[in-house]
Amino acid sequence: MREILEAVAVGELTPAEAESELAGYATTGAGRFDAAREARSGVPEAVLGSGKTADEIGDLAATAVETAGRAIVTRIDAAGAAAVRRELRESAPEATVQWDERANWLVATEAGFERPAIDAGVGVVSAGTSDAVPAGEAAMIAREMGVDVTRIDDVGVASLARTIDAVDRLREQDVLVVAAGREGALPTVVAGLVDTPVIGLPVSTGYGHGGSGEAALSGMLQSCTALSVVNIDAGFTAGTQAGLIARRIAAARGSD
Amino acid sequence: MREILEAVAVGELTPAEAESELAGYATTGAGRFDAAREARSGVPEAVLGSGKTADEIGDLAATAVETAGRAIVTRIDAAGAAAVRRELRESAPEATVQWDERANWLVATEAGFERPAIDAGVGVVSAGTSDAVPAGEAAMIAREMGVDVTRIDDVGVASLARTIDAVDRLREQDVLVVAAGREGALPTVVAGLVDTPVIGLPVSTGYGHGGSGEAALSGMLQSCTALSVVNIDAGFTAGTQAGLIARRIAAARGSD
Amino acid sequence: MREILEAVAVGELTPAEAESELAGYATTGAGRFDAAREARSGVPEAVLGSGKTADEIGDLAATAVETAGRAIVTRIDAAGAAAVRRELRESAPEATVQWDERANWLVATEAGFERPAIDAGVGVVSAGTSDAVPAGEAAMIAREMGVDVTRIDDVGVASLARTIDAVDRLREQDVLVVAAGREGALPTVVAGLVDTPVIGLPVSTGYGHGGSGEAALSGMLQSCTALSVVNIDAGFTAGTQAGLIARRIAAARGSD
């Protein structure tokens, strides 16, 4: 910190540059919304729909499209999606809206918006159909970060042959997000079969003792393989963590 | 119940016979210790060493040898084992004592004692060496019930090939007890590979969140295979349940 | 594994046979749905209704009837049951549909479908009327596996005489599934009275501390009888485990 301040003192940096350097953002009004986060931490700013009214979601999404060219909303329901379309019809009539009713996310992009393209692949793996929502959220955000996403579904360990059949596709990926509910054994089995980094994504299926994803979470934490884990149903976190790793790999490939 | 009482009323049953029928034991002093439990519930009476002094264990084991021809003690330490030997040197100098220092059990038998021989096989499977104590306890009690026990060790799912290699041996058994700690995935994987009844035995390994066997237990309860479970480290319970099933199968084979 | 691969190498096995042997299924399209699981693990494939739309349930049930002659659906509501009937009216107009509104399951069978018939009996025991749903699910799946199921209801330990009255019927069974909520003491009392293998099925009744079946589950795990346990409300698991044991016993009787 001392060096930056000395640079300011001798005029090598303007105060604004120093602020950017030290604080991670410049005080430029509405532009603060997104530029800061993506630049600083590599993760696109997203709107969490749950706990907000449809109108609030509509407003925030319109602002995001205006300032960043893209709005990403998670945990959004039909009313929220309708509000976003309504808002954009006025403020950005040429925007494209993609709403995944099953995985509960929406992405709206200004005409001409170009996603980054990252030369690295993330595999999003699921044990069964009940893992679709968090797995879908993980795949979406990784894709929006520019990653090449491959879905490998329905490879749960109760029918081990399906898991083994998928080994080659699993090994081809640069990073794996592996979603599983109930006993959550799939990430452990996968991490034992590949030398790819695996991020376990516990899913809130199951009932009774250890239900709501708690058994899956604690099982993944206890795994004796080299597994890291995110919270139950935290598809967004798993996808962004995978995206950050993929960005590093792609940068190393010289193609970022 | 009415029928039994009417049989007593008309003299078809003596009161003692009726008591045996209704209560499961006859009031015959020291004989009550063992005859009752094994006859009624099929499980040999055993002494739980933990929480007793060495002297108490020694006394109880000597009584068991005297009345039942055999003493089974679990969770016994070196002092307890020494006390048993000391007691038996006097009361039953020809008895044979087998003490498993690792799995913490002791079996003493009167000279000439004959174990039952049951025509059915129980496989005791373990994920790793840290499962040795509960797995050993399960194997011991099943063996004492007369079952033919096969140990299948070190087949944890982190190296899936080891598990798959064992499939044939797993399928040959009549019942399986599968012990696993940490994330406890092995019983799920095994139950997905065989059509044998599988009893999951969670082991108190692991640390941090879900440690002490809790992750393994909740994972086994959440398994989507046809798995039943016993408490953490309850090797004795798993072994006796497997033994009861084996007895039924052997009886059906006409060889009990 | 080496042996199988050597058998392939010398032509004793075709690759397809080896695959079946190693993987548990053959890659034959829609046939994979059911043939694999029932053949490999002895448990009929079933559709879990909860978490699926009525349309998805209808589709899956119709496919199951087509490929396996029978669809088993658990945790299904009225809308799901209507969707199944609608689908089958077209694809399998002669199919029979049985829907248990109370225990929330549905079984549809193609005309002429024949259940297996297993020469072994499972007793499904309940402490009170609030245990009806999981007990009913356990009884259904055991019956579909071909087992002879006997219901022994309303024998809770608060009126111990009712339990004791049932002893003879309890002893006649080859396996017992014992459902109980609240404090869950019935399986312990039953297992102390019989030499039959007992599977405890905790039920999510009760409120306050230890409610939702947690007291019943932990009580069954702590039982000092030879009891194995399934998760709270896991009637399907208890019934299939009982069914697998019954199959083994029946096979031993030479009548499978």
Next chain:
Amino acid sequence: MREILEAVAVGELTPAEAESELAGYATTGAGRFDAAREARSGVPEAVLGSGKTADEIGDLAATAVETAGRAIVTRIDAAGAAAVRRELRESAPEATVQWDERANWLVATEAGFERPAIDAGVGVVSAGTSDAVPAGEAAMIAREMGVDVTRIDDVGVASLARTIDAVDRLREQDVLVVAAGREGALPTVVAGLVDTPVIGLPVSTGYGHGGSGEAALSGMLQSCTALSVVNIDAGFTAGTQAGLIARRIAAARGSD
């Protein structure tokens, strides 16, 4: 309160009498130790040994003997008991000391001390030998309150006949304290057989999930019989509660 204060104002009560009435004790130095609690709440003051040094226990016990004629100490070890004897040898050489090494309590009485004698009976029931410590503590304090205590041991529900055999003795008591560890089913079974008030005393036996008495506690709280409960291993509380009930019954009998 207003009435008492008006009585003071007009001189009908001295300030000290009013204080006693309002506050439950009079500020008379060492006399405060005991007179207050026993008079106010009916429970003899006791010293909890755990967390105190041997010297502190010795001092407190000597003071108790001096002021109240009796010292009751719970959770006391050998060093504490030795310190009490040492202190009393000087301050009260004719006192009698009774130390129960197993149940960890000590009672010292001045020569000539007379326990109250209450015309009511408390039954202290235990499921097995591992319940001895809390059951012993409950019996001791009830006895010190003057109650006629009957021990009914080793009637655990795994051998139901033993429980049923005890029914007559159970029905003869005015109040029952029923101690049980592991699954803690005994108080429920007993309360279903008698019309006596039953206080459940969960014991910290058991291991794994629900161990340390938690399964027993939650099972007793979930019981559908008319059972009240104390904390795990809280023999002292169970015994005093039973003693208070017995005192009320005895008072009604006109013999307090």
Next chain:
Amino acid sequence: MREILEAVAVGELTPAEAESELAGYATTGAGRFDAAREARSGVPEAVLGSGKTADEIGDLAATAVETAGRAIVTRIDAAGAAAVRRELRESAPEATVQWDERANWLVATEAGFERPAIDAGVGVVSAGTSDAVPAGEAAMIAREMGVDVTRIDDVGVASLARTIDAVDRLREQDVLVVAAGREGALPTVVAGLVDTPVIGLPVSTGYGHGGSGEAALSGMLQSCTALSVVNIDAGFTAGTQAGLIARRIAAARGSD
């Protein structure tokens, strides 16, 4: 047990008498519903409304009125109460129905039904208005058992003066049921002020950590006064336990 059976053998008891003695009920059809429980355990049989359909509640209540002269239903809603009235209009048109909408219970009595009258008093104490439902349930069942019930409401410890003001009324009771939610301190404070037996009744108020009555329950279990406890919201259990104690006291008074 042996003695009873010998009495049957020599004809001193009929089998039916022996059955009653041993089992606690006689097999006499619908009469079994109530006669057994009240005679054996002193607690009137009651119908738990929750988990039953309105029609089932109506049927059960009508049967109870017919066989026992009275139906007691807890956790009953408006639809259930309407169903009871509808059923009784036909089967027992002269019955009286009392429905407490707030405390969710209903008592229906045949014309001419006479409650027992017990010469003992139970105080039902509450900390605040949010404790009304469980306190009301406790008061109702104690009253139905014939006890003289006194309500002492709104004496929570946050305004300690209100508690102290109530001391005299508290001391006049034979038994106290003390209901409290949130931190649940009231039973501890009361038990420190009186020598009456106190039964703590934790109430499911409160939110956040320790909410839903868990803080109140654990606080009452940790209390260093002579307190016994029932489960959260278990007003029925607290009231019946208090009723059983009151019956004993009244019996001792010679007026049962």
Next chain:
Amino acid sequence: MREILEAVAVGELTPAEAESELAGYATTGAGRFDAAREARSGVPEAVLGSGKTADEIGDLAATAVETAGRAIVTRIDAAGAAAVRRELRESAPEATVQWDERANWLVATEAGFERPAIDAGVGVVSAGTSDAVPAGEAAMIAREMGVDVTRIDDVGVASLARTIDAVDRLREQDVLVVAAGREGALPTVVAGLVDTPVIGLPVSTGYGHGGSGEAALSGMLQSCTALSVVNIDAGFTAGTQAGLIARRIAAARGSD
């Protein structure tokens, strides 16, 4: 932040001054140890003894005395205290060492060190003798911050008169720290009697369900009085929070 940086740019602040302003400390080697924390957050730096070797504790304490004139060590045992004395004998032979063996803290001061003197009073209240350790730690650190500390001990609610007797002394304090274990009701009762800010300090006494201070903590969190709380046994935190409040009050009195 912009303003500070602009001040640096125009030379109004040296870089070092700006660093101090922005970062809360200046990079001056060993001086960083203490000057920073006390100046920035008002809390004297302290050494947590647990988890450190005696030698490490000795070193750290000597450094603290050298740089700040005072060392405060919590959770220190006899070996640690000896090491501190040994170190100081060389580096600061005139220092004074105060070690509280019971409350496990040590304070060493250079000759001539002067504590701040704050014109505000903190009352440290305890329910019983088992609260001595955390209460002592709270009192020590408040005293080291310069506060006038009053101890009000042994006023637990089981003998309510003792609590009421203390009301005047309680009301005289500017802030209260109230320590209580088991059911932790004392802070609630106190906060209902005074208009002083009360900080609840739960203590890890108690056993069984809710033991180790968990019942006390959740009870204090559920209290309907205006109570804030610290973690179980966190006497240091409670004392510093009380000290910070006292400093604000004293500053307002104009006497800091």
Next chain:
Amino acid sequence: MREILEAVAVGELTPAEAESELAGYATTGAGRFDAAREARSGVPEAVLGSGKTADEIGDLAATAVETAGRAIVTRIDAAGAAAVRRELRESAPEATVQWDERANWLVATEAGFERPAIDAGVGVVSAGTSDAVPAGEAAMIAREMGVDVTRIDDVGVASLARTIDAVDRLREQDVLVVAAGREGALPTVVAGLVDTPVIGLPVSTGYGHGGSGEAALSGMLQSCTALSVVNIDAGFTAGTQAGLIARRIAAARGSD
């Protein structure tokens, strides 16, 4: 206590004065509702809307306005607010009603009611918009106690620059209430930056493991800064605790 009673005895105090002194309230009918609490504990009486019917809320609020000039209601919905307006239209037509639909509180004041004015400032800080409800409740009650409240919103630690930017405003306050959900790190970071007393207010955001505010609560309890904490979502408690501290500071400033 003795002194007060002696003062009554010699006529220095009337019984009514003594009662007020000892009990904290005078028995004067409706006036007891509010005068007592505010005078005794410094906290204005408030009505908790949740768990009450709209009519009950309306009645209580009207009574409060009548007796205290002001009604404060928390956790109130639209129906409750409507009922309050309806009641007041009749009983106090000139009253002013302020309803915060988002933070769920309502304050009604009689015409001419004057809030106290306290010369001290409380900062209410929030990490994000989802903390609005508890933060709003804390700000409201502090304001009603007369404190000067400053809102400092949206300074969550994920964008640390926003937190650092707020340091000056944070340091200007006399007390800080810091609300944060999810991982709850903000109060720790703030308390490390200021020497103001900080009260942590955990918020029930978040999902999965540690959701519903439990992670935030335990994180604040574990903080190594001088932080005290209230229960999850307990904005009212945090605000009143801050208000009590502010009152003390203002009193010291001589302006209360």
Next chain:
Amino acid sequence: MREILEAVAVGELTPAEAESELAGYATTGAGRFDAAREARSGVPEAVLGSGKTADEIGDLAATAVETAGRAIVTRIDAAGAAAVRRELRESAPEATVQWDERANWLVATEAGFERPAIDAGVGVVSAGTSDAVPAGEAAMIAREMGVDVTRIDDVGVASLARTIDAVDRLREQDVLVVAAGREGALPTVVAGLVDTPVIGLPVSTGYGHGGSGEAALSGMLQSCTALSVVNIDAGFTAGTQAGLIARRIAAARGSD
């Protein structure tokens, strides 16, 4: 799988090659120990010292040195380290042994053993000195995998300036492992400042509610930054996961 088997059938693969391909190891005796795991999953085989005798550890380490040129042992104590030295003195007298007494690991390498060298950097960050053991374990295993490891210690958020000072060094790393105990806020703060992938490593410091690392773990799981997490104290897992990511990045740099 079909393809491999067909390749065996036509002789393109030997059975042994197919086994290696399918199972991940070849059945070659002692060689199975290590070759398999490192080749298949990229993680060097390590010996977990805890739960093994010193002799067992010595044997295993000697075998590892012999077959893989290196032994890595975690959670090893002084006796274990001595046993390793003793064994190696005979079997590999020229081996080098490095034992970290503080972080409890040992690495022994054969003379001439060459670690891989990976062109990627892992930063291991700790909040304070109590995080040294897990952080040390993470650094060790990453180093053994060939990664360039940088330690960034003592940057806990209670003194935020220290964290901010480290930003440049944090941003230079390819992957970060961030260890923190108590409230575990550091990984959240770091992940908000950098665009590097961050793996949170909760440490079992802290006491009371949320102690033993549980607060840190749940806080990290709740973090709204892109953070993945490992179990409490699982330094080995965090280090290997970081190592796997670094390997991918290095491979992309073309320097593996």
